[in-house]
Amino acid sequence: MxxxxxxxxxxxxxxxxxxxxxxxxxxxxxxxxxxxxxxxxxxxxxxxxxxxxxxxxxxxxxxxxxxxxxxxxxxxxxxxxxxxxxxxPEKKVKTSRNFLVTADISFSMAREDWAIDGRKSRRWDAVKNIMHDFIEKREGDRMGLVFFGSNAYIQAPFTPDLKTVDQLLGEADVGMAGQMTRIGKAIKKGLNMFENDTIETKVMLLLTDGGDDGTDILPLDAADMAKKDSVIIYTIGIGDPDVAGSDLDEQTLIDIAELTEGRYFRAKDEQELAEIYDELDKLEPIEYEEEQNxxxxxxxxxxxxxxxxxxxxxxxxxxxxxxxxxxxxxxxx
Structure with a gap:
């Protein structure tokens, strides 16, 4: 029986x-x-x-x-x-937060110093490869995409349709937003998206392999604005700052994370980035509510x-x- x-x-x-x-x-x-x-x-x-x-x-x-x-x-x-x-008992996913992925697609992300399945690959291709799995796991969150280089633009507004978000991620490529890295401008663009939404819990994931080149708004000023709006920013530094030719500004990314009560992670390769995404799943777990029926x-x-x-x-x-x-x-x- x-x-x-x-x-x-x-x-x-x-x-x-x-x-x-x-x-x-x-x-x-x-x-x-x-x-x-x-x-x-x-x-x-x-x-x-x-x-x-x-x-x-x-x-x-x-x-x-x-x-x-x-x-x-x-x-x-x-x-x-x-x-x-x-x-x-059936479990229903609670839509509890807006999760914004803000990714650097400046020219430096085209460096072929990462690997996918043992073959050399561009940093951006490796980031996208792992981010596909991350987006799929975020069921219940309303996700959005902001890509930045010299400029920042919205690739996907907040939506629970994660398949569409994943598709729009795949369509983005290096250089579409210019060759420079404007972190402050990217954070400000993300805050504009949060302002138009009513969900209280707001999380931003910022990925970059460089330092801020902008003069419009400084990264820490933008982070201070995010703190006032109760936006948590998790920052991920792509690459190794000790390698010659790296522009990664780790200290700025650490300061942004600490100011907004987030965390900073460094990803030297694809495996470390996958582990970071697993850690983010623990820091911002998907919430479920049990149905009575x-x-x-x-x-x-x-x-x-x-x-x-x-x-x-x-x-x-x-x-x-x-x-x-x-x-x-x-x-x-």
Missing amino acids: PDNFEIAYLWVFWLLPLPLLIFWLVPPLRLRSESLGMPGFDKMASYTNEKPRRAALVRRRNFLNWVMLMLCWLLFLAALASPQLVGE KPVTVLYHYPLAGAIGLLLLSSLVSPIFAFVLNKRREAYV
Whole structure:
């Protein structure tokens, strides 16, 4: 019997002895039948001092009838008890936050110093390869995309349609926003997106492999604005700052994260970036709420069909069984 099998109304089986109680407590049904008139019957009764009584025929059921009726009663009770298969309570994903991915697609992200499946790859291709899995896991969040270089632009507004977000991520490529790195401008563009939404929990993921080249708005000024708007910023530095030619400004990314109560991560390769995404899943877990209703598959129709089938079979077999008994009695006589 499966573990998820349940009987909804177990108390119904307390009715199992009910037919026996009725049999013992309720008098049998007496059927009147026509009789022959006998002349002088009253005179004969007076001679014998016997008082005539009313007579009735009480029909007796054979053993087979009793067995089938008891099985039918048991099956009817089983149907009434409502056997069912009950699944686990369904969990509904709570849409609890806006999650904005702000990614650097300046020319430096085209460096082929990362690897995908053991082959050399551009940093941006490796980032996209892992980000696809990350987006898929964020079910329940409303996600958006902002890409930046010399300028920042919205690739995907906040939406729960993660397939569309993933598709728009795949369409972006290095150089589409210019060759420079304007981190402050990217954060400000993300804040503009948060301002037009009512969800209170706001999370920004900022990925870059360079330092800020802009003069419009400084990264820490933009981070201070994010703090006032209760936006948490997690920063990821792409590459190794100790390698010659790296422009990664780790200290600025650390300061942005600390100012907004986020965290800074460094990703030197694809494996480290995947581990960072796993850590982000723990820091910002998907929230579920348990539904009250459970998926239920009712099974009452099986015992009910069995009971009806037995009744039909009994109605067919009983006359045949009675006929055979009568024949045997006649032969014996």
